[in-house]
Amino acid sequence: MTQTNPAETRTRSHQEAVQVLRELVGRPEAEFHEGQFEAIEALVDHGRRALVVQRTGWGKSAVYFVASLLLRRRGAGPTLIVSPLLALMRDQVEAAARAGVRAVAINSANQLDWEDVSAKLAADEVDVLLVSPERLVNPVFRERELPELIRRTGLLVVDEAHCISDWGHDFRPDYRRIADLIRQLPDTVPVLATTATANSRVVHDIEEQLGTDVLTIRGSLGRDSLRLGVLKLPDNTTRLAWLAEHLKDLPGSGIIYTLTVSAAEETARMLTERGYDVLSYSGKTDTAERELAEQRLKDNQVKALVATSALGMGFDKPDLGFVVHLGAPSSPVAYYQQVGRAGRGGANADVLLLPGAEDRDIWKYFATASMPERDKAMAVLDALETASKPLSSPALEPRVDLGRSRLELLLKVLAVDGAVERVQGGWRATGQGWDYDAERYARIAEARVQEQDLMVIYQETAGCRMEFVTSVLDDPDAHSCGRCDNCAGSWYPSGVSSEALHAASAELDKAGVSVETRSLWPTGMDRLGVPVKGKIPADEAVAEGRALARLSDLGWGGPLREALADGTPDAPVRDAMLQACVTVLKDWGRPPVPGAEPWNGESRPSAVVSIPSARRPQLVDSLAQGLAGIGRMPYLGSMDLAHFHDAPGRRGNSAYRLAEVWDRFAPSAAVREFLEQNPGASLFLVDDSVDTRWTLVVAGRALRQAGAGAVLPFVLAVAG
Template sequence: MTTATDVPELDLSAPDLRERAEQLLRELAGPEARLREDQWTAIEALVVRRRRALVVQRTGWGKSAVYFIAAKLLRRAGRGPTVIVSPLLALMRNQVTAAQRAGVTAATINSGNVTEWDDIHAKVASGEVDVLLVSPERLNNPDFRDQVLPRLAADAGLVVIDEAHCVSDWGHDFRPDYRRIRTLIADLGSEVPVLATTATANDRVVTDVATQIGTDTLVLRGTLDRESLHLSVVRFDDPIERTAWLSDRLRDLPGSGIIYTLTVAAAHDLADVLTTHGHTVAAYTGQTDPAERETLEGALLGNEVKALIATSALGMGFDKPDLGFVVHVGAPSSPISYYQQVGRAGRGTARAEVVLLPGPEDKRIWSYFASVAFPREHVVRSVLDALEQDRALSTVALEPLVELNRSRLEMVLKVLDVDGAVRRVRGGWLNTGEPWEYDTERYERLAEAREVEQQAMIDYQSLSGCRMNFLRRQLDDPGLPAGELNTPGCGRCDNCTGAHPDTTVAAESVAATRARLDRPGLNLAPRKQWPTGLAKLGIPLSGKITGGAETGRVLGRLTDLGWGQRLRALLDAPDDPIPDTVFDACVAVLREWDWTQRPSSVLAFASPRYPVLTATLAARLAEVGRLDDLGTLYPRPDHPPVSAANSAHRVAGLFDSWEVPDLTHISGPILLVDTVTDTGWTMTVAAHALRASGADAVLPFALATPT
């Protein structure tokens, strides 16, 4: 591969510059490729006029060609490397491969190649790298920010912000780390051009991003219509029938594709069912190991699988031009994010199928994700109050001091860091002492915008008009005449053609799917380590958990494709005795439990929401299993309810909170019964207390877990 030192320096004012750019495009995309006019306009603005530009074009239009060609031309002219801020590992891998085709020496710094970071830093310093791809999270790593980033800002030939809608508060995939890009851009010299690219930005996002990257930003925006996409919606109230229908139709879908789910649990459940029915599929989620993700991406690219069953972890930038279909089992909460995901399909094919299979559980899942958004002001201020200005605290050390779990605490710290209230340093975080205001108005506006987007997604499902035009209007597509509701439809979607998918499902398929999904029972892994920092809260627990719970069991997840809907209905209903069908399933779970020793007694948690349900479950288990019924484990009357999400605070609230009976006379394990278990800490702390009171062992059992 060539670098800037291998060829004579290029004159960027040369009259044949466009032809040189065309030649690079042919190396990148094939001998028949030609630059679009807007591609050349963007390249010329960046390379010749050092402009700042925002390119908003549909997936497959060729945005990456713009920055790779600009990067190569600038390197041939003796300029520094191009820095591309890119959000996903899958996207980075595709970009590095594409760069190599154009003779561009590219390297990436991300969580999947930690062992290579030092070598890559050295290559950047010595000028061996044409393009450096970095994750937004990397921009605030202390070593990278303080040692590598200043050199890049001073010497960069071009800075690219890929998937730039993430910069905007209004973007469907906003990330706090992306806001650091504002600082990076502010530190650039006026001669360093900046390019922002995205396929999914409405008018509000376009204005926001353009303003952030420069006062005189060139905006190049095209139509979002995708002539290869054939959109349809298929509605089932029963998730079992929905899954059976998909299994029956999957072989008829063209080529290979992606099936999106809203949760990790649903991805694994669906992959299991489809595999059982003879389909070659695999689950791909944010919890999938990075090395396995790369293997799965390769399998999809090579058509070795019919589909990857994926969460949004497989989204932006994944490039398979011949991807034949995208199916959503469960609707995303926004038409914008939906369009972004379906844009993976049909980039290099004449036809691709796009099917939405919404479910009654979608709104509940949207509400859950909304509930873990940015916390209220008093919680955020507790983080600032816990930090000092002269001594860094790590996230682990900070966690027990605030009522936030790890992921939400990290999000808050990132936002506060971007706002200048805290600073990340080696060893953790410092309070800068700078004044900080909680932007209540902004968070309320964002919440309102999310509600509007959710309603739009519901409207899309029951739409009678053109589905593609609906999505284009949601993104303020300039190719649609403003205000004209009678614009001709796409002529391809189910509503335009009248060709709605047949929703009949073979009875045997439904039965087989139900049998697979109705298998009750999941393992409930015990907590093995106490949260750090409990001593600061006056709790005498630390290190490895000894004398705790054994591996437990749970009937099902609330997000399960099989048991999920029934468990949600049960928990939404008035508090009544345990239904026979649910109880029978619980007995089946206990019957198949591979315990070391059978329980000899049963004890129920006192449930404030489901006292009858929990008590009758425990009593009937005692009767059918011939177990001693130890009654109910009640909280101490003077002990307040525990609501903390943070692990350390939750354990502190639960410690010594029950009226634990003397159990020295009880021989054999105790079956500890609850309705819902979430973090696992209630079971863990209760089991620790029961063991301390004489129990031989504790076997946790619950009806449901959220995910």
């Protein structure tokens, strides 16, 4: 019997892999980076499970494309890639097509194409199939398509694998299902997990989920092409002024990251008015508009996209010239992931952080958003276990006091834990039960706080910034970069001209956002003792209103957050804030908000009424009195309280909030007398802030039933 020489076999495998690589990239001189062939060899020749932790731009996609083609040549089925973002899928499908790899994707944007995709799979015309993690919980896909896909899969790739870890900066509940998928695969099917952002704790967590005998390949995370810097400026006005004055000096085109959607929209609007070609980009942006914005940035047709973290993993522009952060991400790990968008093609890129005073408050909110609360989780399970049929999210809201987004996130967590499952028509309990892992969630919460503290230390450090970030990521090769502002001195201007400050101040002083009206009652209100359903009758509805600003706005958002904070004593409205509100009212008829409706002559308010406030009576009363005095209208005082809860608080989801305020308000004697003398008169309805809008709807309904014409709400702040 002829003995196989392992060295000769490895040489042949290497030669074949190099040839495939050269065909893929179209360069006859191409060679593997250190670690690439080792990962390919483990997958193709040994059927192992491998984790690759390498910096952005290292070539992780080359590993799974080469491995896929080699496995296909040996008779294996198609590669299944679980990919978290649509942008990532689009880029990977395009890259695969250029390299001669037959790749298709199925996700929320093209789910109607599944029949065509399924036909191609059946005809063995697909080398790589990319799916979103959400597809793994789709009932039809899970029951009809996934079993056959598992049977035929030749290689499973988990891209951006830090998402499967509780400790990863971008943990996603749907990603936890991948561990179940791995367990269903035959032991002979190789599995590859890749990420650029994982510290040792995340690596260990991923290794445990991949199974036994995992080959982990970690490379240096240092990015010699990036020049990091931190510029501390006193306030939002100065930060925006700096950006407006110096954006033109940053190289090429790039990304400006913000922490909230409203900050992205506001910054993009200001920069556009200053003559820059920029676009806002967030989770609210339509899919088609996202694709267009990404392409315009790739083609250097815009100076920048002003984006939330929605533009992150998977966006590939090798020559991206800069990344600026207006507000710091909540951890150095998340920061590294975002700055990794720049300098990928070897060209130098500038990275500048402009931290904000509000950063910690924003971090705190998002850090707890994915944590299930024990009582809420048990309420969901009780509701599903006692229901005679599956329940949708809207149907669960009257049964569980959670907002829609948090309710759906909780359902995903429970589904990953096996307690509930998504089926046709909604969700149902599996009967497996569920235990609240308090210790685990406490550890995660503690880790989040530690990450936030590290981000503050990063801003304060006098040492090399790149070395700090890569050390946090447990890079054994972390070293001084010699390029950042601490190593080589500040490379960015720190001054801001008075003209730029004035322009930024004028932009941030702009006030006025729409308060949309409600047209439908929440479903299932009879379960909470509220006898309404369907459409809100036109003669009981309030009109579209106005607010000074959103709490998350860069301009008036800061003063409003301070005025409405739990620790701030109740006090009369400040003169500057009142004058800004007057400006909003003057502009109401123009209107300043696209799509907003101005009042007409018939609905112009004749008097002012306020919502009775338990927490801020001075603030609400002074605001209403001030608007009435300046508008030369009578102030009729606040409405009467028909009943009062000990813990009002704008808490809970839409249904519970409506139940809490239902029939609470009644027109006062002064209001009734005014309406008897002025039947059909329109009224201003004033409050301090609005979230679900049901307080305004219920109070306005009572005024309409008492004989008021249009009821026009006005509040200081819109939550969110």
